[in-house]
Amino acid sequence: MYDKLQPATIVIFGASGDLTRRKLIPALYRLHRQQRLPVDTRIVGVSRTAFSHDVWREQLAETTAEFTGDDFEATAFGEFAANVFYQAGDVSKSEDFETLATLLDEIEGEAGADRVYYLSIMPQLYGPTVARLGAAGLANEEKGRRRVVIEKPFGTDLDTARQLNAEVHQVFEERQVFRIDHYLGKETVQNLLVLRFGNSIFEPLWNRHYVDHVQITVAESVDVGSRGGYYDRAGVLRDMFQNHLLQLMMVTAMESPARFEADQVRDEKVKVLRSVKSLTGADFAQETVRGQYEGYLDEEDVPDDSRTATFAILKLHVHNWRWRGVPFYLRCGKAMSCRTTQIVVQFKDPPHLLFQENTQRTAEANRLVVQIQPNEGIQLRFQTKVPEAGMRLQMSDLDFRFGGKGKRGMPDAYCRLLLDALQGDASLFARSDEVELAWQIIDPILEAWGSPAAPPLQTYERGQWGPVSSTQWMYDQGREWFDVCPVLH
Numbered sequence: 001m002y003d004k005l006q007p008a009t010i011v012i013f014g015a016s017g018d019l020t021r022r023k024l025i026p027a028l029y030r031l032h033r034q035q036r037l038p039v040d041t042r043i044v045g046v047s048r049t050a051f052s053h054d055v056w057r058e059q060l061a062e063t064t065a066e067f068t069g070d071d072f073e074a075t076a077f078g079e080f081a082a083n084v085f086y087q088a089g090d091v092s093k094s095e096d097f098e099t100l101a102t103l104l105d106e107i108e109g110e111a112g113a114d115r116v117y118y119l120s121i122m123p124q125l126y127g128p129t130v131a132r133l134g135a136a137g138l139a140n141e142e143k144g145r146r147r148v149v150i151e152k153p154f155g156t157d158l159d160t161a162r163q164l165n166a167e168v169h170q171v172f173e174e175r176q177v178f179r180i181d182h183y184l185g186k187e188t189v190q191n192l193l194v195l196r197f198g199n200s201i202f203e204p205l206w207n208r209h210y211v212d213h214v215q216i217t218v219a220e221s222v223d224v225g226s227r228g229g230y231y232d233r234a235g236v237l238r239d240m241f242q243n244h245l246l247q248l249m250m251v252t253a254m255e256s257p258a259r260f261e262a263d264q265v266r267d268e269k270v271k272v273l274r275s276v277k278s279l280t281g282a283d284f285a286q287e288t289v290r291g292q293y294e295g296y297l298d299e300e301d302v303p304d305d306s307r308t309a310t311f312a313i314l315k316l317h318v319h320n321w322r323w324r325g326v327p328f329y330l331r332c333g334k335a336m337s338c339r340t341t342q343i344v345v346q347f348k349d350p351p352h353l354l355f356q357e358n359t360q361r362t363a364e365a366n367r368l369v370v371q372i373q374p375n376e377g378i379q380l381r382f383q384t385k386v387p388e389a390g391m392r393l394q395m396s397d398l399d400f401r402f403g404g405k406g407k408r409g410m411p412d413a414y415c416r417l418l419l420d421a422l423q424g425d426a427s428l429f430a431r432s433d434e435v436e437l438a439w440q441i442i443d444p445i446l447e448a449w450g451s452p453a454a455p456p457l458q459t460y461e462r463g464q465w466g467p468v469s470s471t472q473w474m475y476d477q478g479r480e481w482f483d484v485c486p487v488l489h
Helices: 018-033 053-071 074-081 094-108 123-135 158-169 187-197 225-253 262-275 413-423 432-449 468-475
Strands: 008-013 042-047 084-088 114-119 146-151 177-180 211-219 288-293 311-317 327-333 340-347 367-373 377-385 393-401 457-460
Touching: 008 018, 008 094, 008 413, 018 042, 018 053, 018 074, 018 413, 042 094, 053 074, 053 084, 084 094, 094 123, 114 123, 114 413, 123 146, 123 158, 158 432, 177 413, 177 432, 187 225, 187 367, 187 377, 211 225, 225 262, 225 311, 225 327, 225 340, 225 432, 262 432, 288 432, 288 468, 311 468, 457 468
Parallel strands: 008 042, 008 114, 042 084, 114 146, 146 177, 211 327, 288 457
Antiparallel strands: 211 340, 288 311, 311 327, 340 367, 367 377, 377 393
16 A cells, blocks of 8 residues: 555654664665655755765665664665755754755655654654744645654653643644654554454453453663663653553553544544543552662762652553453563563453362463564463373463564564554554543652652662562462563564
8 A cells, every 4th residue: 555655755853863873764774675665755864963965875874784784785775865865954943944945845846745754853842843844834735745753752741741732733733743652563562453353262352251450561671771861850650651551551452443544543542541540549559569770879860869760560440341340560660680571461260170179289370472572472371281191281372473483574663653654544653632641640640659659669679570579569469470581482
């Protein structure tokens, strides 16, 4: 379907930044090699540093070779780079937008083209940049469609998110706005939708009658590194929960849309957030856990008395017909045992343990693990009979890898999301009401964590699964964490 797209221009603000070098240009280069970009796609980088077109192309050739590895081929990149341009510009200066408009008119010609404005810049510049795009007439759709892609964070709380949405909507309609969360571009997340709604064997079990609880874990083995200044202002809830973890919960818990169309998909996701039970009173201390890894206070730009959490658990309930009584455990942390993102659907015990007398211990219930990264795939855990041992039982695993042995690696999330933005398909992008509802869940927790209602801030050793007490916290609820790094290899 992508080969039917109109000629397009992708304008990247923040062209000299790390995201552009590591992700955006390599993704666009791969799409070019796969012949999936619209014909005559042009890429224009905008940043304050003064470069000529050729100098920027040379720099991109080096960084793209570094980040694409064996996919890089000099001749193919030369063909790709012929349509890459650079414009020195400061997003704080209105006159630089006029200069940009002149360049775009020159390279697009009289016929014009669709445009995607990608804001790979500091979040505080989103609103002013959008305003100047509007003032320069760059949002005008007389010669093609205009869309803007906004990187997270979408505000730092509900008030700033609402303000940003209002500023963006002064220039662009909601249909033109693409708030990007690269987790939703991952093949495994999309395959979760197919697993549920493309098969008849899982969806009938995907409810309170059969599911005991759901665990969503995003574990990072790295610490905050050089991002201490940013991270200490954000903390784990703003950095990961408000976007990534709530997005994964929405995809796991949502109802099937009538059709796979952007508004219908996002309508169902929004319904999940509207159904999340608000935490009140003692809930903040009893149903949340927060921690800080040892050595965090020694990180660069981190205050000596910082109380910022680098690890958190939220126990949330989705109060609707499907999920009433099923807790969703959201867990994330820095400096943990490994790097893994996984969704664990823990099913209930069988109603009658027929073979318990022949088993050395109580039989485990079935478990479905969706591993988002690394080594994307699915594992189903179920009971089988031990060979030649009467009716003794053992747990067995049925593993599926999305990549497939011997095939090319999984596509980069940015490849899919950039194509969707060009096409105007917002199914995998956050809508304004979705962003604001997510902040309505996170803001009260942030406020409580700064009050006497907060749970204690517990330290944990690097390379662990968070505070030791979080394991006991789960045991006290008759459950245990699925701590495997990672489940698929």
